[in-house]
Amino acid sequence: MNTILNVKNVTKQFKDFTLDDVSFSLDRGYVMGFIGANGAGKTTTIKLIMNLLKSDSGDIEVFGYNNKNNEKLIKDRIGFIYDECYYFDHLSIIDNAKILGPFYSQWNKELFLDYLKRFELKPKQKLKKLSKGMKTKFQIAFALSHNAELLVMDEPTAGLDPVFRREFLDLLYDIMEDEQKSIFFSSHITSDLDRIADYITFISDGKIVFSKSMESIKDSYIIVKGNNELLDSIQKDRLIGLKKSPFGFEALTSNELFNNPFGDSVVIEKPNLEELMFYYKLQKEV
């Protein structure tokens, strides 16, 4: 069994928002980044995976088990980091760990204390006295201390300083080394994902735009830049997003579809993830 996370046709309707027929899957040994604008549906999807919300339709399997019927078994094998801290705020780091750690069959207190040292956190500090970044560090230490096979993280790098962010990404690299673990995490800091993700799932307005390997994303898209006069001879339905200024145009397009008819009169560049998100947002204006 290689598929660790399988989200199948999941729908969830709120009053003003619908998560619409969301499907994607993640195999063992890989890192998947989950990207999308504010309000696109990332946290809702993560809450559905973690069974904190009930879907209206569709299925989610984690480690091959339905997530609604096997919550305890599944959560024992997941390390999760939410964008809000769901621990006991009025208690110290170590008291939180004493209460919550034993819920995990493979809880490793020594490893947890090692992480606290490594992250320069004091065990006796109360959670309510920690900064947002320190709380995230605590959540990371906790999530990594019970031999989780899957890490599910909602914006884990938000609020972390650049030095620790880099350290954290290196740590994730180390964790992935044995090829038995998988990571699913949302982030607005797309440069982090550029560095460590094998796959990207992109959600926009509650719908999955794509779920692809980094390699195939790099091969699939290009940014074309040229003079505005050239725009008349481009079929607009081949453009995913278009930005125009008096100095020229820039557009995202599919590498296959565009089939550059202009030769050297246009500049072709490879987009990074941030640019992909930006141009998809502009799509409606093309």
Ligand SMILES: Nc1ncnc2c1ncn2[C@@H]1O[C@H](COP(=O)(O)OP(=O)(O)OP(=O)(O)O)[C@@H](O)[C@H]1O
């Ligand atoms: N419990 C709820 N009741 C009603 N609407 C909700 C609820 N939870 C989320 N929403 C709405 O669902 C939409 C998606 O929210 P969600 O938190 O999943 O987005 P997100 O992609 O995580 O955004 P961000 O990057 O800002 O965290 C938003 O419009 C939000 O207002």
